[in-house]
Amino acid sequence: MEQIFVFFFTYREAIFIIALSVFLGIEVISNVPSVLHTPLMSGANAISGVIIIGGIILVGHADASKVSLELILGILAIIFATLNVVGGFVVTDRMLEMFKKKKK
Amino acid sequence: MDQVIGSLNGVDFTLGGALLELSYLLAALLFVVGLRLLSHPETARKGNFYAAAGMFLAMVTTLLLHKDSQGEAIPLANVWIILAALGVGTVLGWVMALRIQMTAMPQMVSFYNATGGAASALVAMLEFPNTDMGNVGSALATLLGLIVGSVAFSGSMLAYGKLDGKVGDTVSGWMKYLNLLLLLVVVGLSAYMMASGQTAGELSWALYLLLGISLVYGITFVMPIGGADMPVVISLLNSLTGIAATMAGFIYSNQAMILGGILVGAAGTILTVLMCNAMNRSLLNVILGAFGGAGASAGTGPEGDMKEISMSDAAILLSYSKSVVIVPGYGLAVAQAQHVCHELDMLLADKGVQVKYAIHPVAGRMPGHMNVLLAEADVPYSQLVEMDDINTEIANTDVVVVIGANDVVNPAAINNPGSPIAGMPIINAHFARNIIVMKRGRGKGYAGIENELFFDPKTRLLFGNAKDTLQKLASEVKSLH
Numbered sequence: 001m002e003q004i005f006v007f008f009f010t011y012r013e014a015i016f017i018i019a020l021s022v023f024l025g026i027e028v029i030s031n032v033p034s035v036l037h038t039p040l041m042s043g044a045n046a047i048s049g050v051i052i053i054g055g056i057i058l059v060g061h062a063d064a065s066k067v068s069l070e071l072i073l074g075i076l077a078i079i080f081a082t083l084n085v086v087g088g089f090v091v092t093d094r095m096l097e098m099f100k101k102k103k104k
Numbered sequence: 105m106d107q108v109i110g111s112l113n114g115v116d117f118t119l120g121g122a123l124l125e126l127s128y129l130l131a132a133l134l135f136v137v138g139l140r141l142l143s144h145p146e147t148a149r150k151g152n153f154y155a156a157a158g159m160f161l162a163m164v165t166t167l168l169l170h171k172d173s174q175g176e177a178i179p180l181a182n183v184w185i186i187l188a189a190l191g192v193g194t195v196l197g198w199v200m201a202l203r204i205q206m207t208a209m210p211q212m213v214s215f216y217n218a219t220g221g222a223a224s225a226l227v228a229m230l231e232f233p234n235t236d237m238g239n240v241g242s243a244l245a246t247l248l249g250l251i252v253g254s255v256a257f258s259g260s261m262l263a264y265g266k267l268d269g270k271v272g273d274t275v276s277g278w279m280k281y282l283n284l285l286l287l288l289v290v291v292g293l294s295a296y297m298m299a300s301g302q303t304a305g306e307l308s309w310a311l312y313l314l315l316g317i318s319l320v321y322g323i324t325f326v327m328p329i330g331g332a333d334m335p336v337v338i339s340l341l342n343s344l345t346g347i348a349a350t351m352a353g354f355i356y357s358n359q360a361m362i363l364g365g366i367l368v369g370a371a372g373t374i375l376t377v378l379m380c381n382a383m384n385r386s387l388l389n390v391i392l393g394a395f396g397g398a399g400a401s402a403g404t405g406p407e408g409d410m411k412e413i414s415m416s417d418a419a420i421l422l423s424y425s426k427s428v429v430i431v432p433g434y435g436l437a438v439a440q441a442q443h444v445c446h447e448l449d450m451l452l453a454d455k456g457v458q459v460k461y462a463i464h465p466v467a468g469r470m471p472g473h474m475n476v477l478l479a480e481a482d483v484p485y486s487q488l489v490e491m492d493d494i495n496t497e498i499a500n501t502d503v504v505v506v507i508g509a510n511d512v513v514n515p516a517a518i519n520n521p522g523s524p525i526a527g528m529p530i531i532n533a534h535f536a537r538n539i540i541v542m543k544r545g546r547g548k549g550y551a552g553i554e555n556e557l558f559f560d561p562k563t564r565l566l567f568g569n570a571k572d573t574l575q576k577l578a579s580e581v582k583s584l585h
Contacts, residue, residue, distance in 0.1 A: 018366050022369075024136060025370025028371065029140075029374055034472050035145060035485075038209060042212075042213045043138070044142075044342060045220065047138070048348075048364070050135075050162070054353070060183070078186060078193065078223075081223035082194055083193045084217070091209070097149065098476065
């Protein structure tokens with residue numbers, strides 16, 4: 001039992017952020033019309049590519065003097081994450097552009 | 105004051121560090137505002153741009169300002185490597201995004217989701233050797249990042265294959281027991297790794313085992329889910345990727361990653377629930393209940409014949425109607441028929457026919473998919489009517505034209521409590537005065553259930569590829585005076 005309190009106390013800041021972000025996430029998209037479900041899903045998907053920052057940090061401080069499995073996998077992680085981010089945002093923009101065009 | 109803050113995070117205060125954190129705060133705010141704007145039609149495009157700007161900002165500042173625990177910045181050689189990797193990903197992602205057909209959008213989103221999951225799993229795997237297994241928080245974050253990332257990866261890849269028609273559905277009753285077993289193994293193994301008291305280095309065998317089982321679990325988790333439930337799975341996998349990114353954010357105590365990931369996780373979960381509601385099913389039911397052929401055996405199939413209609417008769421029927429409602433489904437999407445369909449509706453409108461489109465919330469393979477496709481074909485927004493609104497006026501409609509839709513107009517959802525889709529709200533096409541169904545063949549729908557609407561005495565069928573059929577029909581209508 002005490003361990004749970006220790007865990008909470010150690011990570012209280014992160015736990016605060018997570019708890020509040022969950023409500024924020026729910027609140028922010030709660031009234032979305034079904035027309036926008038697909039673009040919203042695809043846009044949110046692009047945001048989940050934020051893992052790219054982890055990839056940059058990882059490869060940034062890796063030993064680049066020799067080719068190692070770690071380095072290759074790290075580079076792969078960046079490429080994958082970039083695909084997610086760039087592809088996601090571009091595809092979302094393409095979809096939304098169509099909605100725009102039709103309004104005129 | 106600076107000292108206090110510095111010691112809390114275990115690093116000393118530097119201007120660069122402060123700037124970096126400030127940029128993360130800005131990026132996180134841009135994500136929130138972006139998502140907010142994305143959920144309104146007028147501002148959606150701007151929202152997407154804001155979120156992208158936040159991501160770009162966080163990437164640039166990380167590259168320029170990030171320092172490791174020894175206070176070392178990212179060396180120039182590594183910067184070049186990273187830029188090269190970013191370049192490759194950007195070009196690939198951009199080209200794919202521009203080339204993809206709007207009809208294949210669900211596959212594309214699945215694929216991008218898979219790459220995000222893979223990146224999270226890789227990051228967690230590579231950070232594992234540096235993880236202090238005695239520290240519950242960091243061990244948990246690393247293991248969860250690995251598990252959730254791999255499940256999201258293999259699950260999304262399978263969903264991609266299924267949506268692309270490369271992989272069929274496999275439904276069997278024992279699947280759920282296997283899934284439960286795999287889940288227990290994953291939890292058990294993780295608990296063992298954290299409780300064994302061994303260092304990360306000694307546990308690398310367990311890490312690879314965990315990776316393997318998680319990948320298999322992702323596949324067996326998505327395998328039995330199919331039919332109309334596919335959109336729910338995509339959305340669920342999407343929120344998993346967000347959670348995986350959050351875990352990685354924990355590893356680096358990076359607030360932008362934690363917030364960005366959890367936003368997507370929460371938003372994805374809400375979208376998933378909204379979709380489940382649209383189908384009147386619970387999430388658990390979707391995950392456990394094998395949807396499709398197996399469950400349909402109980403009922404008596406609809407009896408009678410399917411009656412065909414000739415192209416010219418169909419053209420005459422449509423041209424002399426007062427009101428026509430078009431119900432588009434996935435068949436319209438795969439045939440790329442949205443443009444021809446709009447052509448037909450304009451021809452009919454010229455003849456004074458009132459044409460509307462009835463949009464079922466889960467028509468297509470993704471919620472809102474039909475709206476995107478019809479928007480691509482320049483169908484005015486005012487012509488798209490949502491399910492509940494169209495159902496009130498469908499009894500006064502002369503002709504309902506069902507184009508490549510099946511389960512969303514199947515009256516069995518209302519009439520037959522034993523049907524696998526019982527309780528799912530449908531478009532009440534069977535109340536219309538006449539029904540024309542365009543269908544590729546005599547087969548069942550994606551959910552594998554017979555549709556009694558097709559055997560209704562008021563229904564007549566036009567067999568063939570939706571695009572060809574619509575083209576012929578349009579030229580028939582044009583030739584009428």
